[in-house]
Amino acid sequence: MKILIVEDEQELAKSIAAYLSSNDFVCEVVNSYKLGLEKVSIYNYDCVLLDLSLPDGNGIEILSHLKEIHKTEGIIIISAKETLDNRIECFQKGADDYLTKPFHLSELLVRIQALIRRKNFQGSNVIKFNEISIDLLAKSTQVNEKEIDLTKKEFELLLFLIGNNNKVLSKSAIAEHLSGDMADMLDNHDFIYAHIKNLKKKLNDSNCTDYIKTVYGLGYKWQND
Amino acid sequence: MVWDINGKMTKKLLQRTLRNYIVFSFIVLIVSAPLFYFFTENLYLKDADETLYLRRNEFVKFTMPTMKKSDISIWNKISKDGKIINFKNSHTNNKLFFATEYDHYTKENEPYHVLESKILIDNEKYTLVLRVNLIESEDLIISVFLLFSVILILLLTGLFIITKKLSSNLWKPFYDTLNQIEQFEIDKHKIPYFSESKIEEFHRLNDALSKLIENNIIIFKSQREFVENAAHELQTPLAIFQSTIDNLIQNPTISQDQSELLAQLNDSVSRLNRLNKNLLLLSKIDGNQYNSNELVFFHRTIEKQLEFFTEQAKSRNITINYSIQETIPLKANPVLIEILISNLFLNAIKHNHQDGFIAIELVNNSLIFSNSGQTKKLDTAKLFQRFSKINPSTHGNGLGLAIIKKISDINNWSITYDFAKNSHFFTIKF
Numbered sequence: 001m002k003i004l005i006v007e008d009e010q011e012l013a014k015s016i017a018a019y020l021s022s023n024d025f026v027c028e029v030v031n032s033y034k035l036g037l038e039k040v041s042i043y044n045y046d047c048v049l050l051d052l053s054l055p056d057g058n059g060i061e062i063l064s065h066l067k068e069i070h071k072t073e074g075i076i077i078i079s080a081k082e083t084l085d086n087r088i089e090c091f092q093k094g095a096d097d098y099l100t101k102p103f104h105l106s107e108l109l110v111r112i113q114a115l116i117r118r119k120n121f122q123g124s125n126v127i128k129f130n131e132i133s134i135d136l137l138a139k140s141t142q143v144n145e146k147e148i149d150l151t152k153k154e155f156e157l158l159l160f161l162i163g164n165n166n167k168v169l170s171k172s173a174i175a176e177h178l179s180g181d182m183a184d185m186l187d188n189h190d191f192i193y194a195h196i197k198n199l200k201k202k203l204n205d206s207n208c209t210d211y212i213k214t215v216y217g218l219g220y221k222w223q224n225d
Numbered sequence: 226m227v228w229d230i231n232g233k234m235t236k237k238l239l240q241r242t243l244r245n246y247i248v249f250s251f252i253v254l255i256v257s258a259p260l261f262y263f264f265t266e267n268l269y270l271k272d273a274d275e276t277l278y279l280r281r282n283e284f285v286k287f288t289m290p291t292m293k294k295s296d297i298s299i300w301n302k303i304s305k306d307g308k309i310i311n312f313k314n315s316h317t318n319n320k321l322f323f324a325t326e327y328d329h330y331t332k333e334n335e336p337y338h339v340l341e342s343k344i345l346i347d348n349e350k351y352t353l354v355l356r357v358n359l360i361e362s363e364d365l366i367i368s369v370f371l372l373f374s375v376i377l378i379l380l381l382t383g384l385f386i387i388t389k390k391l392s393s394n395l396w397k398p399f400y401d402t403l404n405q406i407e408q409f410e411i412d413k414h415k416i417p418y419f420s421e422s423k424i425e426e427f428h429r430l431n432d433a434l435s436k437l438i439e440n441n442i443i444i445f446k447s448q449r450e451f452v453e454n455a456a457h458e459l460q461t462p463l464a465i466f467q468s469t470i471d472n473l474i475q476n477p478t479i480s481q482d483q484s485e486l487l488a489q490l491n492d493s494v495s496r497l498n499r500l501n502k503n504l505l506l507l508s509k510i511d512g513n514q515y516n517s518n519e520l521v522f523f524h525r526t527i528e529k530q531l532e533f534f535t536e537q538a539k540s541r542n543i544t545i546n547y548s549i550q551e552t553i554p555l556k557a558n559p560v561l562i563e564i565l566i567s568n569l570f571l572n573a574i575k576h577n578h579q580d581g582f583i584a585i586e587l588v589n590n591s592l593i594f595s596n597s598g599q600t601k602k603l604d605t606a607k608l609f610q611r612f613s614k615i616n617p618s619t620h621g622n623g624l625g626l627a628i629i630k631k632i633s634d635i636n637n638w639s640i641t642y643d644f645a646k647n648s649h650f651f652t653i654k655f
Contacts, residue, residue: 009461009464009465011465011469012461012464012465012468015465015468015469015471015472016468018472019468019471019472019475022475080457080460080461080464081457082505083509083514084560100460101460101461101463101464102460102463102464102466102467102468102494102498103464103467103468104467104468104471105467105468105471105472106471167475168474168475170470170471170474170488170491171491172491172492172495173471179533190540191536191537191539191540194539194540215474215484216481216484216485217481217484217485217487217488218474218484218487218488218491219474
């Protein structure tokens with residue numbers, strides 16, 4: 001899948017590209033408004049990551065342009081600007097999602113996956129990982145064709161882990177994903193442990209392979225050995 | 226009379242002026258009243274003497290030559306204030322003196338001025354006693370006193386009215402200016418307007434104040450913008466920092482030691498993020514970016530967050546008691562109310578101990594968060610200030626309570642802290 005990153009901060013763009021590339025994404029990076037406009041006019045992408053404050057123009061104009069030429073790329077705004085007006089303006093002009101800097105790359109990844117799923121939605125919306133299948137609409141999980149009962153948080157956690165397959169997820173990244181806006185406040189990520197433990201137990205009980213690995217000190221990893 | 230904040234008595238300008246006027250008038254009147262009295266009495270006595278001499282001269286000139294010895298008794302009978310008595314031997318021809326006589330009619334001792342002079346009737350020596358009834362000193366003093374009292378009252382009333390008029394007219398621009406400055410708050414968006422004054426001093430005062438306020442607003446604004454800009458500018462490097470760590474921890478070759486270091490880095494960048502977000506939030510509230518209000522039900526906001534924070538509390542076995550008795554909506558910004566509630570929750574959890582408790586009450590137009598924690602009262606002086614950490618060991622950034630206070634302030638609610646029965650109470654009164 002093809003992703004265009006329009007971001008003037010080279011290091012950030014490189015980091016994003018590095019993280020996404022190892023998850024079957026092909027990333028192209030441009031660092032100016034002009035180049036971004038050129039790229040989206042010529043090529044088709046599955047998703048465009050768009051920074052708003054570019055040195056030679058406002059990213060919002062690229063949004064407007066995409067709409068004018070009737071392109072249906074999924075667009076995620078990545079911006080340091082965090083005002084309600086700004087968000088509303090972007091959504092009105094056709095953005096699909098809005099991430100405020102700084103963000104975790106794991107969060108960005110699952111947002112992109114969700115966006116692409118929504119765009120390519122054809123009747124069913126099921127994620128499959130070996131013996132696990134997750135129905136996003138029914139919010140149900142099956143292991144080996146057998147339904148397992150997960151809480152809302154465990155369900156979200158499972159999706160987040162599978163989405164970041166083979167990636168080490170820091171506790172803060174998981175905490176922020178699970179608690180949304182409230183995570184800004186948290187300085188204690190101990191509650192993650194309880195959720196991981198419960199999820200692990202439920203998966204084990206239904207004879208699922210133990211994919212969740214603890215990475216010492218750092219966090220957890222969904223690993224398909 | 227007004228008592229100022231330091232407990233010192235302050236007086237109004239008018240009172241101060243009037244007091245001086247009153248003191249001065251009193252002194253003048255007190256000094257001048259006896260003078261006036263002596264002067265009047267002197268004048269009066271002189272006049273009385275003159276009358277006596279005139280009457281004697283008239284007697285000597287007109288009555289005496291035709292008077293017979295036999296007429297004396299008749300004359301004595303008809304003349305009230307004159308008597309002819311047998312000659313009293315005295316060294317001088319005329320003798321003036323004071324005398325008092327009991328008056329049966331008025332039942333008072335009446336003062337008289339008496340003149341005794343030697344006269345000749347039928348070539349025999351007699352003494353003519355002429356007297357003049359004097360005003361009693363007492364009466365004179367009372368009159369003078371009454372007169373001066375009337376003058377004093379008139380004078381003071383006049384002074385009071387004139388001063389009051391002057392003060393309200395002359396000092397009106399001053400009081401206008403005073404009112405304006407009293408209402409001025411630098412973080413509010415209302416700049417005081419001073420009315421034009423034709424009096425040079427007031428004009429200067431207004432000019433100076435306008436300049437002072439203008440400069441302060443500029444400094445205040447630039448300071449606020451600086452915080453906002455700084456927080457904003459930090460977001461991009463933080464994003465790079467964060468994403469670099471996110472990538473770095475993917476490296477399969479990192480050792481256990483390295484991963485511990487990375488975990489520390491990760492914690493630090495999370496703290497930096499929180500700190501920055503809170504700073505940004507404070508400067509946004511200052512910058513009036515949360516000014517759209519709607520009806521908010523507090524209990525709904527609390528209940529929405531209750532699940533999340535109950536989960537947070539569970540890891541330290543803290544119980545949360547929640548009781549509502551009021552479900553009145555308040556006009557406020559819903560985003561800020563969410564932030565307010567979550568900060569209160571977080572504060573109650575963060576400064577709690579293992580197996581502690583949190584109680585939330587919504588009663589009597591107040592929201593009360595109480596929690597167990599350290600067993601002594603917190604330092605209230607610094608509690609709500611930015612970056613004043615209550616407990617240095619926690620990873621809080623010292624902005625939580627400042628944010629709570631700020632949100633209360635902009636909604637004109639009061640926030641108070643209390644410590645009782647080993648519980649810390651934070652009460653917001655709407």
